[in-house]
Amino acid sequence: MLELETAQLAAFATEIRAHVRGLDAAFAGNLAYWSADP
Known part of the structure; x- marks a missing residue:
């Protein structure tokens, strides 16, 4: 069970x-965009 939760946490x-x-x-x-000269 702990291994499954650890794997899910790593994926998250x-x-x-x-x-x-x-x-x-x-x-x-x-x-x-905002730094470009027009």
């Missing part, structure tokens, strides 16, 4: 990291 951590990377990319894109 991986999923969260992927979402945070997506937010980072979106934030960087937003900064690039």
Whole structure:
């Protein structure tokens, strides 16, 4: 049982990291948009 929960927690951590990377990319894109000269 503990092994299953540990595996699920690891998978959840991986999923969260992927979402945070997506937010980072979106934030960087937003900064690039607003930093560009018209």
